[in-house]
Amino acid sequence: MAEPLLDVVMLCSNQPAWADVAIRAVEHHTTNAYRLILVDQAVTDPKLKDVLNEAEKRGHTVVRMAENRSFSNGNNAGIRVGRAPYVVILNDDALVTENWDKAFIQDLTDKSIGLVGARTNYAAGPTGDPSWQGEPPYMAFVCVGFRREIFEKVGPMDEENFTGFSCEDLDYCWRIKKAGYKLKVSSAYVLHAGSRSIIHFASEGAKDRETRAKAYNSHNDKYNRVLQEKWGADWIREHTQLRKRVLVVSYHAEEWTRVRFAGSLLTLKAGAGAGSSGGVGPDGGNFGFTYYQHVRTPIHLARQLVCDYALQQGFDYLVQLDDDATFPSDLIRRLLAHDKEIVCALAYQRKTP
Numbered sequence: 001m002a003e004p005l006l007d008v009v010m011l012c013s014n015q016p017a018w019a020d021v022a023i024r025a026v027e028h029h030t031t032n033a034y035r036l037i038l039v040d041q042a043v044t045d046p047k048l049k050d051v052l053n054e055a056e057k058r059g060h061t062v063v064r065m066a067e068n069r070s071f072s073n074g075n076n077a078g079i080r081v082g083r084a085p086y087v088v089i090l091n092d093d094a095l096v097t098e099n100w101d102k103a104f105i106q107d108l109t110d111k112s113i114g115l116v117g118a119r120t121n122y123a124a125g126p127t128g129d130p131s132w133q134g135e136p137p138y139m140a141f142v143c144v145g146f147r148r149e150i151f152e153k154v155g156p157m158d159e160e161n162f163t164g165f166s167c168e169d170l171d172y173c174w175r176i177k178k179a180g181y182k183l184k185v186s187s188a189y190v191l192h193a194g195s196r197s198i199i200h201f202a203s204e205g206a207k208d209r210e211t212r213a214k215a216y217n218s219h220n221d222k223y224n225r226v227l228q229e230k231w232g233a234d235w236i237r238e239h240t241q242l243r244k245r246v247l248v249v250s251y252h253a254e255e256w257t258r259v260r261f262a263g264s265l266l267t268l269k270a271g272a273g274a275g276s277s278g279g280v281g282p283d284g285g286n287f288g289f290t291y292y293q294h295v296r297t298p299i300h301l302a303r304q305l306v307c308d309y310a311l312q313q314g315f316d317y318l319v320q321l322d323d324d325a326t327f328p329s330d331l332i333r334r335l336l337a338h339d340k341e342i343v344c345a346l347a348y349q350r351k352t353p
C-alpha cells in the first residue's frame with residue numbers, strides 16, 4: 001500500500017449524519033494516497049460512535065480524545081498522528097468535490113504558499129466569495145491545506161489562548177503570513193453546511209433558538225477579544241479588510257464637459273468591474289469604488305478639498321481625472337496595477353488646444 005501523500009484531519013463532535021457523508025465524500029473524491037484521521041472529541045452520540053467505528057473498520061484512523069477541549073487541541077492531536085507531507089484540516093460538515101486534492105497539492109508545490117483554502121458556498125471571508133481574486137488576508141478553516149513543514153516551522157495551533165471554536169483559524173493564518181508565506185484561495189471546492197460544530201459547542205445545553213443564538217454570539221465575542229489582545233487593533237484592521245477603497249474623482253469647471261465625460265465614465269465603471277459597491281480589481285486586487293464629481297470650486301482648492309476628504313474617510317486610493325479627458329475603460333485597472341504611491345497615466349492631446 002502506497003505511503004499517504006496527505007493526511008486529512010477531521011474533528012467529529014455529535015453530528016453523525018453530516019460526519020458520515022463528509023467521510024464518504026473524502027473516500028469517493030480523493031485520488032491521491034491519503035490517510036483520513038478522525039478525531040473523536042469525546043463523542044456522546046451513539047449514532048456518531050457507530051459512524052466512527054464503521055469508518056475505522058474501513059481502514060481510517062480514529063483518535064479518541066478524553067474531552068472536547070477546542071478546535072486547536074483536536075486538530076493538533078490529529079496532525080501529530082500523521083506523517084504525510086501534506087496536511088488538510090476539513091470540517092465534518094464540509095463535503096469535498098472532484099479533484100479537490102489535486103488542486104491543493106498543485107497549489108502547495110509553490111514553496112511561497114503556506115496555506116491554501118478551498119472555495120465554498122458558506123464561509124466568512126474570501127473563500128466564501130465567488131468573485132475573490134488574489135491573496136486573501138485570512139481564510140476560514142472549512143477546508144484548508146498546508147505542507148507538514150509549515151506546521152513544524154510555525155508550530156501547532158494556539159491551544160492556550162483559543163480554548164473554544166472561534167478565531168483560531170485567523171490566528172494561524174497570520175502566524176503563517178508572519179513566517180514569510182502567502183495564503184491562497186484554491187480552485188478546489190467544498191460544500192459546507194455552515195458552522196454546525198461551533199454552534200453545537202458554544203450553545204450546548206441551550207434548549208431554544210434564542211438562547212442558542214445568544215450563546216453563539218457570546219462565544220464569538222469572547223474570542224474576538226482574545227484575538228485583538230494577541231494581535232492588536234491595527235494589525236486586525238489591516239488584515240481583515242477585504243476590499244481596498246478607491247475614490248475616483250473628476251472636476252467639472254464647465255457644464256458642457258459633463259456630457260462627453262459621462263460617456264467615458266460609464267465605460268470606466270464597466271471596465272473597473274464595479275459600480276459604487278465594489279468589484280474585482282487588477283492582478284487579483286479586490287477594490288470597492290466610489291465615484292464623485294466635484295463642481296463650482298477653483299481647481300487648486302478643489303484638489304486639496306478632495307485629498308482631505310479621502311484621508312478623513314479612510315480611502316486607500318485616490319484617482320483624479322480631468323474634466324476634459326477621455327480614457328480607456330481599463331484605466332483604473334492599469335493605474336492600480338502599478339502598486340506605487342503615485343502613478344500618472346500617459347496623456348496626449350489629439351489636436352492643438
